[in-house]
Amino acid sequence: MRSPVAATQIRRFLALLALMAVVELITGPPGSAEEPTIGITRSFSEPTSFFGLFVTPRFVLFFAFTVIIYLVASLWRSQSTSIVAIWNTTTAQPRAFTQRRAVRLSTRGGLLVIAIVLPLIVTDPFWQSSLVEQIAVYILLALGLNVVTGFAGLLDLGYVAFYAIGAYATAWVTGALPLAPPFGIHMDPFFAIPIAIVLAMVAGVILGAPTLRLRGDYLAIVTLGFGEIIALFANNLNTITGGATGTNEIPHFTFHVGPVNYRWGLGPVPYYYLALGFVVIFIVAFSLLEHSRVGRAWTAIREDEVAAESVGINPLKYKVMAFAIGAASAGFAGVMTAAQTNFVSPATFTLVFSINILVLVIFGGMGSIAGVILGAVLVQTFQMFIIHTPPAGFQPQDLYIYLGAILVAMMIFRPAGLLPSRRRRRELTMAEVGKSTAGEILIGEQS
Amino acid sequence: MLQVTDTIVRYGAITALHGISFNVEKGEIVTLLGANGAGKSTTLRMLSGLHAPESGTISFEGKDLTQVRAHEFTRLGISHVPEGRRIFPQMTVEENLEMGGFVRKGSFDDDVDQIYSSFPILRDRRKQLGSNLSGGEQQMLAIGRALMSKPRLILLDEPSMGLAPKIIQQIFEIIGEIREQGTTVLLVEQNAAQALRLADRGYVMENGRIVLSDTAENLLHDERVRAVYLGEGV
Numbered sequence: 001m002r003s004p005v006a007a008t009q010i011r012r013f014l015a016l017l018a019l020m021a022v023v024e025l026i027t028g029p030p031g032s033a034e035e036p037t038i039g040i041t042r043s044f045s046e047p048t049s050f051f052g053l054f055v056t057p058r059f060v061l062f063f064a065f066t067v068i069i070y071l072v073a074s075l076w077r078s079q080s081t082s083i084v085a086i087w088n089t090t091t092a093q094p095r096a097f098t099q100r101r102a103v104r105l106s107t108r109g110g111l112l113v114i115a116i117v118l119p120l121i122v123t124d125p126f127w128q129s130s131l132v133e134q135i136a137v138y139i140l141l142a143l144g145l146n147v148v149t150g151f152a153g154l155l156d157l158g159y160v161a162f163y164a165i166g167a168y169a170t171a172w173v174t175g176a177l178p179l180a181p182p183f184g185i186h187m188d189p190f191f192a193i194p195i196a197i198v199l200a201m202v203a204g205v206i207l208g209a210p211t212l213r214l215r216g217d218y219l220a221i222v223t224l225g226f227g228e229i230i231a232l233f234a235n236n237l238n239t240i241t242g243g244a245t246g247t248n249e250i251p252h253f254t255f256h257v258g259p260v261n262y263r264w265g266l267g268p269v270p271y272y273y274l275a276l277g278f279v280v281i282f283i284v285a286f287s288l289l290e291h292s293r294v295g296r297a298w299t300a301i302r303e304d305e306v307a308a309e310s311v312g313i314n315p316l317k318y319k320v321m322a323f324a325i326g327a328a329s330a331g332f333a334g335v336m337t338a339a340q341t342n343f344v345s346p347a348t349f350t351l352v353f354s355i356n357i358l359v360l361v362i363f364g365g366m367g368s369i370a371g372v373i374l375g376a377v378l379v380q381t382f383q384m385f386i387i388h389t390p391p392a393g394f395q396p397q398d399l400y401i402y403l404g405a406i407l408v409a410m411m412i413f414r415p416a417g418l419l420p421s422r423r424r425r426r427e428l429t430m431a432e433v434g435k436s437t438a439g440e441i442l443i444g445e446q447s
Numbered sequence: 448m449l450q451v452t453d454t455i456v457r458y459g460a461i462t463a464l465h466g467i468s469f470n471v472e473k474g475e476i477v478t479l480l481g482a483n484g485a486g487k488s489t490t491l492r493m494l495s496g497l498h499a500p501e502s503g504t505i506s507f508e509g510k511d512l513t514q515v516r517a518h519e520f521t522r523l524g525i526s527h528v529p530e531g532r533r534i535f536p537q538m539t540v541e542e543n544l545e546m547g548g549f550v551r552k553g554s555f556d557d558d559v560d561q562i563y564s565s566f567p568i569l570r571d572r573r574k575q576l577g578s579n580l581s582g583g584e585q586q587m588l589a590i591g592r593a594l595m596s597k598p599r600l601i602l603l604d605e606p607s608m609g610l611a612p613k614i615i616q617q618i619f620e621i622i623g624e625i626r627e628q629g630t631t632v633l634l635v636e637q638n639a640a641q642a643l644r645l646a647d648r649g650y651v652m653e654n655g656r657i658v659l660s661d662t663a664e665n666l667l668h669d670e671r672v673r674a675v676y677l678g679e680g681v
Contacts, residue, residue, distance in 0.1 A: 293549075300535055300546050307533035310495065312521030312550035312596060 023405045024062040027398040048393040073413035119269045129268040136275035142360040142372040144329030150367035152322035153302030155220040158227025162200040162327035164349040166334020169196035176249040179240045189339040200331025201324040208323035234346035246345030365417025448473045454503030463489040476632040478642040481652035495527040526598035532589040536578035547595025562591040583614035639676035643667045
């Protein structure tokens, strides 16, 4: 009899293999009515070049991917358990604790330095603007949705609504909409930042207060509806939002104080630094929040709502708070996008967009700030890579098939995400320790 | 201290409580007995704000509780140990206890220490996750967590459920100690013999009504109680 650990490993490998086979066939050469099997046979016969490195039939390539993913995932798993073991032994000593703190601080400092010099390294204009539009903005969105979904455990499928509110608020205060700006003054987008954040938070409260009594699936459906309603408003309220065409008259950020005059928009890099500043602000704010009284209340509600009520937590109050706070960063992301692209249109604010943000959070690790940032960076870079410079044999229109496959593979190997929060990692470690001792006992009985 | 008068609770067309009245005085242990479906849990749901009575009044230290919402009870000095313990599974023992003090301001390290001295096993397990505790330990943790809010009245819903006799014995000793330390106890139990040995007074419920009320001593020797709940033939 095989040990259960080995059986699990084999099952995982086979599941991955089946997944890759499906992806390979779907994204492979097309068949035709005369020869329906040609797509399959060509996968085996037709050589594909991979970055010009080597030439091989597609199926070999995908088989190699399977093995590589499997090995990386297995290595990572064994390493992360040993890291946890070291972690546990070092936490016993206070000196090791301060050392760990130093390591953590220097890691963060190092990452910040890398983020600061990144536009100097990445000089390609496409990638520079992707850094802002596709990565920084999505990090902001993922950070906000992480508060709602990761901290408070509420599934929000209409998160794009808050982003839309931020973008339209910017268009409104800068006078780019048919609706007259407040007091008839065309303001700089800078003033849109507080207005958009406040409006998004108010929308969070308005949506949250009546609906957050619902749980689980019901809440997901209502939020999905809210996202669609906002998109429909944007599309149909022609005299307010400009209808389906939206507006493309939103000005860039400008800065005039005394002798200093600065105008954003000469390239993506100034926007990058503006976004980076706000990303840092939101990271600090959200991690303080996570470890505050409010954060503990969210954890309690997520784990057991009845128990949370029995210790005196008002679930509705804290859930509405999570909605409003999570909406804030989406509101700001809306301002960023509107001002940088000068453009808002309802076509952006779709359900797929909300799901995309959710994918970043799930991929990176729900409830973990570092995780969702890593998730946003990796998934968005991958998307841009497939869209902009797809390797031979990969088509941009297959993007969502690849993304789906990556998510499924994640669920097989790291269900809690790339960098799960400490609580979830602890949960996983416990499970693994439990499992491996059970395996050893079984093996022991055999011999 | 706690006065329940003529409360009627309905779930849709079904009447779960047909106008029950009882009271708990300061410093007492009062037990509410009854078979499955007698209305014990509904009574506790009503007393913790999860289900408002259709008519009748609940008053605690002179305040009307009829319309108070579930999470406000803790602040008023009533703490609920829910049925099935309801430990936060992914929090450590210590974090669970800290959550218990959620409504209180300031530091409560001393109180955590006090809970540990009442339940030494919890101190040994302080860094373990709630879900990894045994049933008895979880019950102790649930009681400890409820005590963290310094309640004047503690409601215990079936604390002996699913536990080994030896552990039940231990839990009941702890309930006795809680009273010694000045907290009034309302204990809902199926385990009538042990509950009556510990309690001062008891009420027996049947089909949503209170059919008997007396001192625990008398109930323990009551023929009907012995026949139905203590499993002795008449």
